[in-house]
Amino acid sequence: MSEGPVFGRVALIGLGLIGASIAHAARRGGAAATLVGWDRAEAVRDRATSLGFLDAVPATAAEAARGADLVILCTPVGAMGEAAAAVAPALAPGAVVSDVGSVKAAVVRTVAAALPDGAAFVPAHPIAGTEHSGPDAGFAELFDGRWCIVTPPPAAPRRAVARVAEFWERLGAKVDEMSPEHHDLVLAVTSHAPHLIAYTMVGVADDMRHVTESEVIKYSAAGFRDFTRIAASDPTMWRDVFLTNREATLEILGRFTEELFALQRAIRTGDGELLFDYFTRTRAIRRGIVEAGQDTPDPDFGRIHRGRAR
Amino acid sequence: MSEGPVFGRVALIGLGLIGASIAHAARRGGAAATLVGWDRAEAVRDRATSLGFLDAVPATAAEAARGADLVILCTPVGAMGEAAAAVAPALAPGAVVSDVGSVKAAVVRTVAAALPDGAAFVPAHPIAGTEHSGPDAGFAELFDGRWCIVTPPPAAPRRAVARVAEFWERLGAKVDEMSPEHHDLVLAVTSHAPHLIAYTMVGVADDMRHVTESEVIKYSAAGFRDFTRIAASDPTMWRDVFLTNREATLEILGRFTEELFALQRAIRTGDGELLFDYFTRTRAIRRGIVEAGQDTPDPDFGRIHRGRAR
Numbered sequence: 001m002s003e004g005p006v007f008g009r010v011a012l013i014g015l016g017l018i019g020a021s022i023a024h025a026a027r028r029g030g031a032a033a034t035l036v037g038w039d040r041a042e043a044v045r046d047r048a049t050s051l052g053f054l055d056a057v058p059a060t061a062a063e064a065a066r067g068a069d070l071v072i073l074c075t076p077v078g079a080m081g082e083a084a085a086a087v088a089p090a091l092a093p094g095a096v097v098s099d100v101g102s103v104k105a106a107v108v109r110t111v112a113a114a115l116p117d118g119a120a121f122v123p124a125h126p127i128a129g130t131e132h133s134g135p136d137a138g139f140a141e142l143f144d145g146r147w148c149i150v151t152p153p154p155a156a157p158r159r160a161v162a163r164v165a166e167f168w169e170r171l172g173a174k175v176d177e178m179s180p181e182h183h184d185l186v187l188a189v190t191s192h193a194p195h196l197i198a199y200t201m202v203g204v205a206d207d208m209r210h211v212t213e214s215e216v217i218k219y220s221a222a223g224f225r226d227f228t229r230i231a232a233s234d235p236t237m238w239r240d241v242f243l244t245n246r247e248a249t250l251e252i253l254g255r256f257t258e259e260l261f262a263l264q265r266a267i268r269t270g271d272g273e274l275l276f277d278y279f280t281r282t283r284a285i286r287r288g289i290v291e292a293g294q295d296t297p298d299p300d301f302g303r304i305h306r307g308r309a310r
Numbered sequence: 311m312s313e314g315p316v317f318g319r320v321a322l323i324g325l326g327l328i329g330a331s332i333a334h335a336a337r338r339g340g341a342a343a344t345l346v347g348w349d350r351a352e353a354v355r356d357r358a359t360s361l362g363f364l365d366a367v368p369a370t371a372a373e374a375a376r377g378a379d380l381v382i383l384c385t386p387v388g389a390m391g392e393a394a395a396a397v398a399p400a401l402a403p404g405a406v407v408s409d410v411g412s413v414k415a416a417v418v419r420t421v422a423a424a425l426p427d428g429a430a431f432v433p434a435h436p437i438a439g440t441e442h443s444g445p446d447a448g449f450a451e452l453f454d455g456r457w458c459i460v461t462p463p464p465a466a467p468r469r470a471v472a473r474v475a476e477f478w479e480r481l482g483a484k485v486d487e488m489s490p491e492h493h494d495l496v497l498a499v500t501s502h503a504p505h506l507i508a509y510t511m512v513g514v515a516d517d518m519r520h521v522t523e524s525e526v527i528k529y530s531a532a533g534f535r536d537f538t539r540i541a542a543s544d545p546t547m548w549r550d551v552f553l554t555n556r557e558a559t560l561e562i563l564g565r566f567t568e569e570l571f572a573l574q575r576a577i578r579t580g581d582g583e584l585l586f587d588y589f590t591r592t593r594a595i596r597r598g599i600v601e602a603g604q605d606t607p608d609p610d611f612g613r614i615h616r617g618r619a620r
Contacts, residue, residue: 131609131610149529176528189515191529191534193511194511197507197511200573202595204503206591206592213598218486221439221456221605223505224500231589231593238585253570267556276545279541283541285538286539294527302611
């Protein structure tokens, strides 16, 4: 490939799973000429230095941002305002600022308020992650085939939006654009409510009187273990998500509870037909996800006996 | 290995995912000298015949059971009584009858009532499955490293219990014993409530006014797709599970709703500390499941980029 880098110097503020994966993926795709990064935690900066996925790990956020063509805020949502304020004085004229927050409306307000007038701010959210956290968890393929949603304010320069989109495409992602508010509602359905529900179910199982934790663990293959993966995600990140996407999450949870009560009533009254019809309908959406390349068609996510011939 | 088969002739009544997988696994492990099977649906019998995992597929359940040393009922829970009644007249003296139902107390009552006095009935439940159904979905490795719970009535001959346990071990499973009632409570936590919750969340997502189905599918990698796997399970099987394990399922769902409301209140009031503590606690149970060999430690169940070196 003869394409040059999309941005010259790219600074990553926050070096957890997402920040580290952006570095690996940008390296693989040649998306940046120089990659620098910073994290609030000294231990994380040291670890990132040893892992060697960055060209430099300066001691302050401002140093990292100085001279950068693109600064990406990769902190938990609740720390984005502080991160933006830390880089703001160091931003070069014409620098583009982006982020990877799972919540957009609140983050856009907070970050925009902290940036200098006229800074080109292009909020983004790559829809990808794993249950692991920290710089060691990062890897180049995380964004391959996944969607990255950009939610630019009306005033954002279209050239900056196009370059951020190109950057994400070079990392392996597909790019969509929508308003911050619509993003937050879509993610409340596809991510925030499912996470809270998974956390809740795992919490209930952990706190039973007549069923031991060892029983829950031994017999988890019956369905429960699928919940534990997303309920093992980073607690700081998720606390911030729920506190900043409060309205949309509560709206979806309200709908969920309503629906759950209807199914509970069907169980109580023995309405097998309602249950059967409901369970048939939900199969179709699984097929859609597999057809769209967003999950594997292998049984059990392919996690059992990968080597076996079928 | 010089071990002989655990049972001579084994008859499988019901040839879906579990029945077919038992046949494959018994063949692999040499657990049966002869394997025959029957299914209520002629199309399934024909398909099982072409797939060739059985020595014979007779036209009736009674023919399949005739002369069998072990008869395993592998139908949905709601059809177990009928299946037991169909094989009862053909049972040889000394034949052992077992099943694979996900619910035990109700099934044990129904099946025991249909069997002749003195039949050796050893109820069992292998804790394994995938989201796929039917004879094509079966494979030999399904039970490897998974638990099979036997719930023998006090009167069951211990020798029959031991042979059924040995049969399951030969299929790759580990065997535990408990009462039907305790089994049903444990499974309500680890399987039945999680399935109903997953079905509900997928149903909600499918029925949103402001979020399209195509958006739900595109952005499902943010957590939602983990729910869709178990919400794609066989509708008949799950309808029967909820109708027959009603009390325990409703009890767990009651606990779940109580807990969910507490977390919703924390979101509404902005209690970040409660959320953080809750989300930290639920991580531990995930580690326990991975350490117990009941799930893969790979990020994202290993479904992303299996080939990549880490």
